[in-house]
Amino acid sequence: MALRDELVAMGARAREASRRLARLPSAAKDAALLAMADGLEAARTELQETNRRDLAAAVEAGLSRAMIDRLTLSDGVIAAMAAGLREVAALPDPVGEVVRMWKRPNGLVVGRKRVPLGVIAMVYESRPNVTADAGGLCLKAGNAVILRGGREAIHSSLAIAAVLDRAGREAGIPEGAIQVVETTDRAAVLELLQLDRYIDLIIPRGGEGLIRFVTENSRIPVIQHFKGVCHVFVDASADLERAEAIVMNAKVQRPGVCNALETLLVHRDAADAFLPRVAAALAGAGVEIRGCPETRARVPAATAATDADWDAEYLDLVLAVRVVDSLDDALAHIDAHGSLHTESIVTADYANAQRFLDEVDASCVMVNASTRFNDGQQLGLGAEIGIATTKLHSYGPMGIEDLTTTKFIVYGQGQIRE
Amino acid sequence: MALRDELVAMGARAREASRRLARLPSAAKDAALLAMADGLEAARTELQETNRRDLAAAVEAGLSRAMIDRLTLSDGVIAAMAAGLREVAALPDPVGEVVRMWKRPNGLVVGRKRVPLGVIAMVYESRPNVTADAGGLCLKAGNAVILRGGREAIHSSLAIAAVLDRAGREAGIPEGAIQVVETTDRAAVLELLQLDRYIDLIIPRGGEGLIRFVTENSRIPVIQHFKGVCHVFVDASADLERAEAIVMNAKVQRPGVCNALETLLVHRDAADAFLPRVAAALAGAGVEIRGCPETRARVPAATAATDADWDAEYLDLVLAVRVVDSLDDALAHIDAHGSLHTESIVTADYANAQRFLDEVDASCVMVNASTRFNDGQQLGLGAEIGIATTKLHSYGPMGIEDLTTTKFIVYGQGQIRE
Numbered sequence: 001m002a003l004r005d006e007l008v009a010m011g012a013r014a015r016e017a018s019r020r021l022a023r024l025p026s027a028a029k030d031a032a033l034l035a036m037a038d039g040l041e042a043a044r045t046e047l048q049e050t051n052r053r054d055l056a057a058a059v060e061a062g063l064s065r066a067m068i069d070r071l072t073l074s075d076g077v078i079a080a081m082a083a084g085l086r087e088v089a090a091l092p093d094p095v096g097e098v099v100r101m102w103k104r105p106n107g108l109v110v111g112r113k114r115v116p117l118g119v120i121a122m123v124y125e126s127r128p129n130v131t132a133d134a135g136g137l138c139l140k141a142g143n144a145v146i147l148r149g150g151r152e153a154i155h156s157s158l159a160i161a162a163v164l165d166r167a168g169r170e171a172g173i174p175e176g177a178i179q180v181v182e183t184t185d186r187a188a189v190l191e192l193l194q195l196d197r198y199i200d201l202i203i204p205r206g207g208e209g210l211i212r213f214v215t216e217n218s219r220i221p222v223i224q225h226f227k228g229v230c231h232v233f234v235d236a237s238a239d240l241e242r243a244e245a246i247v248m249n250a251k252v253q254r255p256g257v258c259n260a261l262e263t264l265l266v267h268r269d270a271a272d273a274f275l276p277r278v279a280a281a282l283a284g285a286g287v288e289i290r291g292c293p294e295t296r297a298r299v300p301a302a303t304a305a306t307d308a309d310w311d312a313e314y315l316d317l318v319l320a321v322r323v324v325d326s327l328d329d330a331l332a333h334i335d336a337h338g339s340l341h342t343e344s345i346v347t348a349d350y351a352n353a354q355r356f357l358d359e360v361d362a363s364c365v366m367v368n369a370s371t372r373f374n375d376g377q378q379l380g381l382g383a384e385i386g387i388a389t390t391k392l393h394s395y396g397p398m399g400i401e402d403l404t405t406t407k408f409i410v411y412g413q414g415q416i417r418e
Numbered sequence: 419m420a421l422r423d424e425l426v427a428m429g430a431r432a433r434e435a436s437r438r439l440a441r442l443p444s445a446a447k448d449a450a451l452l453a454m455a456d457g458l459e460a461a462r463t464e465l466q467e468t469n470r471r472d473l474a475a476a477v478e479a480g481l482s483r484a485m486i487d488r489l490t491l492s493d494g495v496i497a498a499m500a501a502g503l504r505e506v507a508a509l510p511d512p513v514g515e516v517v518r519m520w521k522r523p524n525g526l527v528v529g530r531k532r533v534p535l536g537v538i539a540m541v542y543e544s545r546p547n548v549t550a551d552a553g554g555l556c557l558k559a560g561n562a563v564i565l566r567g568g569r570e571a572i573h574s575s576l577a578i579a580a581v582l583d584r585a586g587r588e589a590g591i592p593e594g595a596i597q598v599v600e601t602t603d604r605a606a607v608l609e610l611l612q613l614d615r616y617i618d619l620i621i622p623r624g625g626e627g628l629i630r631f632v633t634e635n636s637r638i639p640v641i642q643h644f645k646g647v648c649h650v651f652v653d654a655s656a657d658l659e660r661a662e663a664i665v666m667n668a669k670v671q672r673p674g675v676c677n678a679l680e681t682l683l684v685h686r687d688a689a690d691a692f693l694p695r696v697a698a699a700l701a702g703a704g705v706e707i708r709g710c711p712e713t714r715a716r717v718p719a720a721t722a723a724t725d726a727d728w729d730a731e732y733l734d735l736v737l738a739v740r741v742v743d744s745l746d747d748a749l750a751h752i753d754a755h756g757s758l759h760t761e762s763i764v765t766a767d768y769a770n771a772q773r774f775l776d777e778v779d780a781s782c783v784m785v786n787a788s789t790r791f792n793d794g795q796q797l798g799l800g801a802e803i804g805i806a807t808t809k810l811h812s813y814g815p816m817g818i819e820d821l822t823t824t825k826f827i828v829y830g831q832g833q834i835r836e
Contacts, residue, residue: 110797117809221810242832249834357827369830379528391823392639393811405809409775412787414660416667
């Protein structure tokens with residue numbers, strides 16, 4: 001079958017499944033999620049056997065150690081997928097919730113009721129576990145999902161999807177609820193992006209190149225997650241011990257993720273006391289500092305930051321540091337160089353805390369907390385499907401509720417319009 | 419200046435204005451809206467003089483009477499624009515509202531706070547009053563707006579925007595908050611749709627052709643409003659007097675709009691009693707009936723419906739009528755032919771009312787009420803900017819809140835992630 005026909009058939013199956021999923025009781029969805037978790041654990045040996053094919057190809061292709069790590073379905077990764085599905089089963093079902101209801105002067109009772117989005121397509125790169133994580137979240141929110149994972153993990157992804165499909169169908173989930181595209185080249189993505197008749201939302205997960213490619217070629221709405229150039233601003237009034245703990249946590253606890261700290265801004269009045277101590281702590285953790293002249297005057301080991309450093313997402317043990325004259329200057333720097341992802345101020349000043357929260361445009365703005373908390377689980381949404389840095393539909397971490405929309409419902413008693 | 423450069427400059431001005439608009443106090447926005455309303459009334463004579471240029475061109479081009487009506491800035495239309503701006507001023511400001519706030523086990527206090535979307539572009543057809551209506555709503559929600567109206571109304575739109583701009587700036591609204599694109603060919607729309615650096619959302623208002631053109635060519639998220647093929651289902655248990663009043667209101671009160679009734683479904687058990695009486699009432703109002711064979715057996719004056727009638731948006735005094743065997747058949751018909759717009763059941767049966775509300779996928783689902791109520795004003799949202807029949811971000815009538823998004827705010831006390 002030609003690629004386009006194959007994808008159209010998948011789209012039609014997904015659309016049909018989505019109509020049935022929308023009406024499925026919570027108990028049926030939760031039972032299916034638990035059966036899927038059990039199924040993954042029971043299939044561990046066969047999943048790992050299949051995974052070895054992807055790993056062998058990866059070694060042969062000379063992929064990096066980090067890439068191969070991400071591909072590997074270790075015991076721990078399989079256990080985490082199963083635990084993730086069980087967590088999603090335990091979340092409240094968003095579908096059917098009436099988020100607000102009010103009465104009109106003519107007696108009409110009007111409400112907004114949560115319903116699934118319909119069909120969601122995930123386009124992602126190497127991690128095969130996304131197959132289970134995204135599949136479970138979409139199912140719980142009553143959506144069908146089409147998964148198009150990376151070439152490197154394709155055998156593993158297909159094997160995981162087969163386990164989910166088998167377990168789900170035995171528990172009453174309709175055929176087509178969770179499907180994986182077998183063709184892994186970009187042509188398949190391009191075709192997928194044209195299927196606006198069948199797909200309601202595209203969520204790309206991966207590098208900036210993938211996300212731009214999807215955005216530029218899609219006829220279907222795309223939730224975008226671009227890079228995270230996250231800042232911590234240490235205000236003049238900051239408690240320096242607290243500031244140091246937050247900076248270290250934000251930079252070092254897991255430097256390779258999007259909510260890690262990339263640029264530290266320090267108020268001039270705190271610079272003499274704060275920069276030498278935080279530089280020592282950072283050096284102890286192996287962090288390279290690239291500083292402005294004011295920073296280098298206080299931290300001799302720092303190299304000189306270039307213009308590019310203020311826009312860099314290092315995802316590594318590197319930190320850009322700049323001394324600023326005021327809160328206004330910090331806000332202007334973030335406005336110019338931030339990526340609408342995560343921004344944090346460390347301060348003891350009430351007015352500055354409020355101004356920072358009000359005026360910074362980012363998906364998550366914090367006072368006296370590590371940027372690492374911008375995460376669906378950490379903020380209390382349960383599992384997340386991604387962090388949106390665009391504003392339409394969702395802005396920030398997307399939990400299960402963000403995979404739904406609301407329709408208007410109206411209870412009348414024969415009203416007609418004058 | 420080349421078209422692209424001109425639009426990029428407009429985009430940059432709008433982006434800059436949007437940063438300032440986001441921080442503007444409610445009182446400043448409301449004062450500006452009231453000044454704009456006064457300004458429009460004060461400029462009535464000059465607006466009507468300019469409008470005559472558009473009207474003369476329309477007559478020369480042989481436009482229909484209805485088109486010319488829509489173009490005309492009568493005293494009534496100008497008064498309605500001013501009243502609309504005053505109504506928007508009286509609405510609560512959505513910006514800054516914290517829609518929910520909760521505490522995490524580690525003490526972090528997390529909230530979701532409403533913020534403007536940023537820059538909105540409206541692409542619309544002939545009515546020049548959209549310039550004021552959309553401009554006012556976008557301003558109140560803290561957004562900058564770029565308006566690209568139809569060629570036929572361009573002089574009127576530019577004149578209205580000039581009045582708004584002058585009144586707004588005197589009241590402290592930044593330059594670039596409300597701008598009108600002077601170039602009215604499709605090339606300008608195409609260029610606008612590429613400006614994803616500057617524009618956050620595109621809202622097209624007009625015929626299906628325009629909306630498809632925008633959707634297929636946009637890199638920016640689009641809120642779509644396709645046609646309204648709205649149904650009323652008269653159930654076996656319906657109060658027939660109530661059913662007749664609802665059908666007549668939905669079909670006849672204003673047939674040329676998207677929430678007007680297009681197909682009537684009647685339960686077989688109600689058909690003998692209901693069809694002859696409603697047919698008489700419809701005939702009295704000049705409505706042509708196109709019926710299924712079962713309908714024609716009961717309404718001799720009805721012509722035969724073809725397959726195309728079940729998908730038609732007549733926007734005229736024509737009604738398709740079909741007899742169905744059950745609620746299930748009515749649901750299946752709506753599933754196959756509905757347009758996700760507005761669907762209503764007339765019933766006295768509790769279980770059927772609940773099933774209809776649950777199972778029908780449409781932006782607004784009603785029990786015992788006229789489809790004509792699917793409108794932002796009627797449902798209590800205040801003025802509306804359109805009705806979305808796609809599900810992302812908004813589904814149904816879009817009020818002022820739908821022109822905002824929420825960002826996460828976090829109040830910490832030094833928390834770091836384990």
